[in-house]
Structures are given as C-alpha cells and as structure tokens.
Amino acid sequence: MTSTLPAEPLTAEKVTSNPARTVRRGRRPGWIYILILALTAFFIGPFIWLVLAALKTPGEWTSVQINILPAAAQWNNFVEALTEMDFTAYTMNSLFLATIYSVLITLSSAVVGFGFARLRAPGKKAMFVVLMSTMMLPNILTLLPTYVMFSQVGLINTYWPWVLWGLATSPFMVFLFRQFFTTLPRELEDAAIIDGAGWGRIFFSIFLPLSRPVLLTSFLLSFTWSWSDYIAPAIFLDLDRTTLAVAITAWYQDPAGNVIPTVQAAAAVLYILPVLLIFFVFQRYFIRSSVGSGIKG
Incomplete structure (x- = not known):
C-alpha cells in the first residue's frame, strides 16, 4: 500500500515568490492606468x-x-446665457421631447425584443x-x-414625429432586450401559461420587471440621443417650439x-x-x- 502526502497548501508567499511573475503583474496595472488617463x-x-472658453472675454476669444x-473668470457669461433668451422654456421643450421619446422607444423596443426572444413564428430569424x-x-x-x-x-411644427419615432422602436434597443430576454429560463413563462396568463400579462408582470437594468440603459441612451439632437428639431420645429440645442x-x-x-459657450456648458x-x-x-445584457445570448 502506498500513501500519498497531502498537498502543501498554496500560500500568498509562494504565489509571489517568482520575481518575473511579480514584475509582470506589477506592470500591467501601470499600463492600464496610463491608458485610462490618456483616454x-x-x-x-x-x-x-x-x-475655459465660457469664462473668457470676447477679446480673449479673438x-x-x-x-x-x-x-x-467671467461668470457673468453664464448669467447672460440664462437671461438673453427664455432658457427655461427651451429647456422644458428639450426635456419634454427627450422624455416622451425615451419612454415610448424603450417600451416599444422591449415589446419587440420580447417577441423575438420568446415567441415562435415562421421567418422570425430572417426578420431579426x-x-x-x-x-x-x-x-x-x-x-x-x-x-x-x-x-x-x-x-410639421408639432411634437408628433417624436411620438411616432418612439413607437417605431430602435434596432439597437431591440437587440439589447432580445439578448436579455433570451437568458431568462423558459420555466417562467411555462408556469405562467399553466396558471392561465396570456402573453401580455407574462410580459408586463414577469419579464418587464426583471428587465429593469436594460430599461434604464435604453432610457438613458435614447434620452441622450434626443437631448443632443440638433438636425431634427431644426428641420421639423420653428424657433418657438424648438429645443435648447437649436436655440443656443x-x-x-x-x-x-x-x-x-x-x-x-456658457450656454453650451449649461446644456x-x-x-x-x-x-x-x-x-x-x-x-x-450594458455588460449583463449586451453580450449574453
């Protein structure tokens, strides 16, 4: 009969006993920090x-x-930016459009993503x-x-285009929701179907509450897109109803x-x-x- 001695436990001293390994591990975070600082x-x-431009005088600018x-520092530039035009009214226009668009496109994309992820239909892959x-x-x-x-x-000169764009969904948002919904177990909907729930109730009562992280991501991205959009408000709206980006x-x-x-420049900073x-x-x-939903599935 042969006996084997128990393996000697691995300690932190033995892990770091190799000088070359220690040097390599010490260099990698340094390069990472340098890259992060550069970016x-x-x-x-x-x-x-x-x-800095917003704090200068026109003479320093030219x-x-x-x-x-x-x-x-010319802090009065920010005061003039708020008083020279109705800054609050244009801000509310931008906030209203961005909120309406973000809420609608998030919900519509969630519905379409749910359909691609959980429903069975001929030609679904081709449509996706x-x-x-x-x-x-x-x-x-x-x-x-x-x-x-x-x-x-x-x-034209109404806010209805943003409503229709929101209801039309976003392919990227649909992709995010579809990737997230495919990771959820099939037993969730099977149990709901046994209890007599339809697909609408399954979506709003089970899947939509579970997708709160993706809902937040979709809302933030779409809100940023709508808030920073300049071309569409400049074309579709007049100066009274336009957004802050155009008014500036x-x-x-x-x-x-x-x-x-x-x-x-001061108004742009406030924007x-x-x-x-x-x-x-x-x-x-x-x-x-973003990490949990965008790369799974």
Missing part, C-alpha cells in the same frame, strides 16, 4: 476647453495670442436579420423622406448681429450639465446592465 484626457479635453486660461441590418443606414438618409411624409399629413445657435448675438462666442448629471447618478446601473 480620459482625450474625451474630457473638449469639455474642459469649452468651460486674441491671436494663445491664452489657455482666462485672465479673470432585416431589423438589425437597418442599423447600417445613417439617419440622415431617411430624414428627407420622413420630412416629406410628415409634411403631407400636417405634422440662434440667440446670443450683439447689436450688429455677430454671435457672442463666450456667452454661447451639457443635465446629461452629465444623469450619467454620473446612474452610471453604476448603466455599466452593469
């Missing part, structure tokens, strides 16, 4: 430049000398491929035909009709702040739902 500076640089920092292929079409290509179609039915480019002029760039605030508040849920 952060690359993406946050334009916003910092915009803030000066041939390169002055990165303002000589004296066709839907995903529409993501390759730039929105600018369909904007002119959409304008002609809406003008013929009298929807139309106002802030001196008596000669020249744009005051520093005040316009960006709500989106940044929403992201910082919900970033944890946004990242978690």
